[in-house]
Amino acid sequence: MVQFAIRAGATGLALWVVTKLVSGIAFVGGDSTLQRVGIILVVAVIFGVVNAIVKPIVQLISLPLYIVTLGLFHVVVNALMLWITSRITENTTHWGLYIDDFWFTAIWASIVLSVVSWLLSLVIPD
Template sequence: MGPFFIRAALTGFAMWVVTRLVHGLSFVGGDTRLQRIGIIFVVAVIFGLVNAFIKPIVQILSIPLYILTLGLFHIVVNALMLWITARITANTTHWGLAIDHFWWTAIKAAVVLSIVSWVLSLVFGNVRRSVRG
Protein backbone atom coordinates (compact mmCIF):
# COMPACT_ATOMS: atom_id res chain seq x y z
CA MET A 1 0.00 0.00 0.00
CA GLY A 2 2.99 2.29 0.52
CA PRO A 3 3.99 2.52 -3.16
CA PHE A 4 0.38 3.43 -4.05
CA PHE A 5 0.40 6.40 -1.67
CA ILE A 6 3.81 7.52 -2.86
CA ARG A 7 2.70 7.37 -6.50
CA ALA A 8 -0.55 9.21 -5.69
CA ALA A 9 1.37 11.88 -3.76
CA LEU A 10 3.82 12.35 -6.65
CA THR A 11 0.95 12.54 -9.14
CA GLY A 12 -0.80 15.08 -6.93
CA PHE A 13 2.37 17.13 -6.69
CA ALA A 14 2.81 16.98 -10.46
CA MET A 15 -0.80 18.09 -10.96
CA TRP A 16 -0.30 20.94 -8.49
CA VAL A 17 2.79 22.09 -10.43
CA VAL A 18 0.79 21.95 -13.65
CA THR A 19 -1.96 24.14 -12.14
CA ARG A 20 0.73 26.71 -11.38
CA LEU A 21 2.12 26.63 -14.93
CA VAL A 22 -1.02 26.32 -17.10
CA HIS A 23 -3.57 29.11 -17.08
CA GLY A 24 -7.14 27.77 -16.96
CA LEU A 25 -6.40 24.65 -14.89
CA SER A 26 -7.01 24.85 -11.16
CA PHE A 27 -8.09 23.01 -8.06
CA VAL A 28 -11.47 24.04 -6.68
CA GLY A 29 -12.57 23.78 -3.07
CA GLY A 30 -10.91 23.58 0.31
CA ASP A 31 -10.79 26.43 2.77
CA THR A 32 -7.64 25.43 4.59
CA ARG A 33 -4.27 24.25 3.39
CA LEU A 34 -4.91 20.74 4.77
CA GLN A 35 -8.23 20.50 2.91
CA ARG A 36 -6.54 21.66 -0.29
CA ILE A 37 -3.83 18.99 0.08
CA GLY A 38 -6.54 16.38 0.67
CA ILE A 39 -8.39 17.50 -2.45
CA ILE A 40 -5.20 17.31 -4.51
CA PHE A 41 -4.52 13.80 -3.21
CA VAL A 42 -8.07 12.60 -3.95
CA VAL A 43 -7.95 14.09 -7.45
CA ALA A 44 -4.62 12.30 -8.02
CA VAL A 45 -6.19 9.00 -6.94
CA ILE A 46 -9.18 9.58 -9.25
CA PHE A 47 -6.80 10.47 -12.08
CA GLY A 48 -4.89 7.24 -11.46
CA LEU A 49 -8.12 5.22 -11.55
CA VAL A 50 -9.22 6.92 -14.78
CA ASN A 51 -5.83 6.14 -16.31
CA ALA A 52 -6.02 2.54 -15.12
CA PHE A 53 -9.53 1.71 -16.33
CA ILE A 54 -10.62 4.13 -19.07
CA LYS A 55 -7.35 5.00 -20.82
CA PRO A 56 -6.59 1.47 -22.11
CA ILE A 57 -10.05 1.25 -23.68
CA VAL A 58 -9.66 4.64 -25.35
CA GLN A 59 -6.18 3.74 -26.59
CA ILE A 60 -7.38 0.49 -28.17
CA LEU A 61 -10.30 2.22 -29.85
CA SER A 62 -8.07 4.97 -31.20
CA ILE A 63 -5.29 2.85 -32.68
CA PRO A 64 -6.03 4.14 -36.21
CA LEU A 65 -5.61 7.73 -34.98
CA TYR A 66 -2.33 6.84 -33.28
CA ILE A 67 -1.07 5.42 -36.57
CA LEU A 68 -2.40 8.34 -38.62
CA THR A 69 -0.82 10.98 -36.37
CA LEU A 70 2.38 8.99 -35.69
CA GLY A 71 1.61 8.85 -31.98
CA LEU A 72 0.73 12.51 -31.44
CA PHE A 73 -2.84 11.51 -30.66
CA HIS A 74 -1.49 10.31 -27.31
CA ILE A 75 -1.48 13.96 -26.17
CA VAL A 76 -5.20 14.21 -26.93
CA VAL A 77 -5.86 10.98 -25.02
CA ASN A 78 -3.96 12.32 -22.00
CA ALA A 79 -5.93 15.57 -22.21
CA LEU A 80 -9.13 13.54 -22.34
CA MET A 81 -8.13 11.68 -19.17
CA LEU A 82 -7.57 15.02 -17.41
CA TRP A 83 -10.93 16.27 -18.66
CA ILE A 84 -12.71 13.09 -17.48
CA THR A 85 -11.09 13.48 -14.06
CA ALA A 86 -12.26 17.10 -13.89
CA ARG A 87 -15.80 16.12 -14.92
CA ILE A 88 -15.96 13.31 -12.34
CA THR A 89 -14.86 15.57 -9.48
CA ALA A 90 -16.99 18.51 -10.57
CA ASN A 91 -20.19 16.52 -11.07
CA THR A 92 -19.95 14.35 -7.97
CA THR A 93 -18.35 16.54 -5.31
CA HIS A 94 -18.26 20.18 -6.57
CA TRP A 95 -14.57 20.33 -5.69
CA GLY A 96 -11.53 19.00 -7.42
CA LEU A 97 -9.98 19.80 -10.76
CA ALA A 98 -11.38 22.53 -13.00
CA ILE A 99 -10.50 22.94 -16.68
CA ASP A 100 -11.67 26.06 -18.54
CA HIS A 101 -11.47 24.74 -22.09
CA PHE A 102 -10.78 21.23 -23.31
CA TRP A 103 -8.87 21.97 -26.44
CA TRP A 104 -6.15 24.40 -25.42
CA THR A 105 -6.10 24.18 -21.64
CA ALA A 106 -6.30 20.40 -21.39
CA ILE A 107 -3.84 19.86 -24.24
CA LYS A 108 -1.28 22.22 -22.67
CA ALA A 109 -1.86 20.63 -19.26
CA ALA A 110 -1.36 17.12 -20.70
CA VAL A 111 1.97 18.11 -22.24
CA VAL A 112 3.20 19.87 -19.10
CA LEU A 113 1.96 17.01 -16.87
CA SER A 114 3.87 14.51 -18.98
CA ILE A 115 7.07 16.54 -18.67
CA VAL A 116 6.69 17.15 -14.92
CA SER A 117 5.85 13.48 -14.28
CA TRP A 118 8.86 12.40 -16.30
CA VAL A 119 11.17 14.69 -14.30
CA LEU A 120 9.70 13.46 -11.01
CA SER A 121 10.13 9.84 -12.08
CA LEU A 122 13.78 10.55 -12.90
CA VAL A 123 14.38 12.20 -9.52
CA PHE A 124 12.40 9.82 -7.32
CA GLY A 125 13.20 6.73 -9.36
CA ASN A 126 16.88 7.26 -8.58
CA VAL A 127 16.10 7.81 -4.89
CA ARG A 128 14.06 4.59 -4.76
CA ARG A 129 16.86 2.60 -6.45
CA SER A 130 19.51 3.97 -4.08
CA VAL A 131 17.41 3.06 -1.03
CA ARG A 132 16.97 -0.53 -2.25
CA GLY A 133 20.61 -1.06 -3.27
Protein backbone atom coordinates in the same frame (compact mmCIF):
# COMPACT_ATOMS: atom_id res chain seq x y z
CA MET B 1 0.57 0.39 0.08
CA VAL B 2 3.57 2.66 0.50
CA GLN B 3 4.27 2.49 -3.25
CA PHE B 4 0.65 3.52 -3.94
CA ALA B 5 0.93 6.47 -1.55
CA ILE B 6 4.19 7.60 -3.16
CA ARG B 7 2.72 7.38 -6.67
CA ALA B 8 -0.45 9.22 -5.60
CA GLY B 9 1.66 11.91 -3.96
CA ALA B 10 3.86 12.26 -7.05
CA THR B 11 0.80 12.49 -9.29
CA GLY B 12 -0.74 15.06 -6.96
CA LEU B 13 2.47 17.07 -6.98
CA ALA B 14 2.61 16.92 -10.78
CA LEU B 15 -1.03 18.04 -11.04
CA TRP B 16 -0.36 20.89 -8.60
CA VAL B 17 2.63 22.05 -10.67
CA VAL B 18 0.43 21.93 -13.79
CA THR B 19 -2.15 24.18 -12.11
CA LYS B 20 0.61 26.68 -11.37
CA LEU B 21 2.08 26.67 -14.89
CA VAL B 22 -1.02 26.43 -17.12
CA SER B 23 -3.73 29.06 -16.91
CA GLY B 24 -7.29 27.78 -17.01
CA ILE B 25 -6.75 24.73 -14.81
CA ALA B 26 -7.12 24.91 -11.04
CA PHE B 27 -8.09 23.00 -7.94
CA VAL B 28 -11.44 24.11 -6.56
CA GLY B 29 -12.58 23.84 -2.96
CA GLY B 30 -10.95 23.61 0.42
CA ASP B 31 -10.58 26.46 2.85
CA SER B 32 -7.38 25.44 4.59
CA THR B 33 -4.07 24.17 3.31
CA LEU B 34 -4.75 20.71 4.73
CA GLN B 35 -8.06 20.52 2.88
CA ARG B 36 -6.38 21.60 -0.36
CA VAL B 37 -3.72 18.91 0.02
CA GLY B 38 -6.47 16.35 0.63
CA ILE B 39 -8.34 17.50 -2.47
CA ILE B 40 -5.15 17.26 -4.55
CA LEU B 41 -4.51 13.70 -3.31
CA VAL B 42 -8.09 12.60 -3.98
CA VAL B 43 -7.97 14.09 -7.48
CA ALA B 44 -4.66 12.29 -8.05
CA VAL B 45 -6.25 8.98 -7.04
CA ILE B 46 -9.26 9.62 -9.31
CA PHE B 47 -6.87 10.50 -12.15
CA GLY B 48 -5.01 7.24 -11.53
CA VAL B 49 -8.24 5.24 -11.63
CA VAL B 50 -9.32 6.95 -14.84
CA ASN B 51 -5.91 6.21 -16.36
CA ALA B 52 -6.10 2.58 -15.26
CA ILE B 53 -9.66 1.87 -16.46
CA VAL B 54 -10.63 4.29 -19.23
CA LYS B 55 -7.30 5.02 -20.93
CA PRO B 56 -6.60 1.47 -22.23
CA ILE B 57 -10.06 1.32 -23.78
CA VAL B 58 -9.66 4.72 -25.44
CA GLN B 59 -6.19 3.79 -26.68
CA LEU B 60 -7.48 0.58 -28.22
CA ILE B 61 -10.38 2.33 -29.95
CA SER B 62 -8.15 5.14 -31.23
CA LEU B 63 -5.32 2.89 -32.40
CA PRO B 64 -5.73 3.95 -36.06
CA LEU B 65 -5.32 7.60 -35.01
CA TYR B 66 -2.15 6.71 -33.12
CA ILE B 67 -0.77 5.12 -36.29
CA VAL B 68 -1.80 7.97 -38.61
CA THR B 69 -0.41 10.67 -36.31
CA LEU B 70 2.71 8.67 -35.41
CA GLY B 71 1.79 8.72 -31.73
CA LEU B 72 0.95 12.42 -31.41
CA PHE B 73 -2.66 11.50 -30.66
CA HIS B 74 -1.36 10.36 -27.27
CA VAL B 75 -1.40 14.02 -26.18
CA VAL B 76 -5.13 14.24 -26.98
CA VAL B 77 -5.83 11.01 -25.08
CA ASN B 78 -3.95 12.33 -22.04
CA ALA B 79 -5.92 15.57 -22.26
CA LEU B 80 -9.11 13.53 -22.41
CA MET B 81 -8.11 11.70 -19.22
CA LEU B 82 -7.60 15.06 -17.48
CA TRP B 83 -10.94 16.26 -18.84
CA ILE B 84 -12.73 13.12 -17.59
CA THR B 85 -11.13 13.54 -14.16
CA SER B 86 -12.28 17.15 -14.10
CA ARG B 87 -15.83 16.21 -15.06
CA ILE B 88 -16.01 13.42 -12.45
CA THR B 89 -14.93 15.71 -9.62
CA GLU B 90 -16.95 18.67 -10.88
CA ASN B 91 -20.21 16.76 -11.34
CA THR B 92 -20.07 14.63 -8.19
CA THR B 93 -18.69 17.13 -5.67
CA HIS B 94 -18.19 20.86 -5.24
CA TRP B 95 -14.42 20.48 -5.19
CA GLY B 96 -11.79 18.99 -7.41
CA LEU B 97 -10.09 19.82 -10.69
CA TYR B 98 -11.45 22.58 -12.93
CA ILE B 99 -10.51 22.88 -16.61
CA ASP B 100 -12.05 25.76 -18.54
CA ASP B 101 -11.34 24.60 -22.11
CA PHE B 102 -10.42 21.27 -23.66
CA TRP B 103 -8.62 22.29 -26.84
CA PHE B 104 -6.27 24.79 -25.27
CA THR B 105 -6.08 24.22 -21.54
CA ALA B 106 -6.36 20.43 -21.36
CA ILE B 107 -3.95 19.87 -24.26
CA TRP B 108 -1.29 22.14 -22.75
CA ALA B 109 -1.92 20.70 -19.30
CA SER B 110 -1.39 17.16 -20.61
CA ILE B 111 1.91 18.16 -22.22
CA VAL B 112 3.13 19.89 -19.04
CA LEU B 113 1.88 16.98 -16.91
CA SER B 114 3.84 14.52 -19.03
CA VAL B 115 7.04 16.52 -18.66
CA VAL B 116 6.60 17.10 -14.92
CA SER B 117 5.72 13.43 -14.31
CA TRP B 118 8.79 12.36 -16.26
CA LEU B 119 11.00 14.70 -14.20
CA LEU B 120 9.47 13.37 -10.97
CA SER B 121 10.05 9.79 -12.11
CA LEU B 122 13.74 10.62 -12.44
CA VAL B 123 13.86 11.87 -8.85
CA ILE B 124 11.58 9.33 -7.15
CA PRO B 125 12.98 5.78 -7.18
CA ASP B 126 10.85 2.80 -8.14
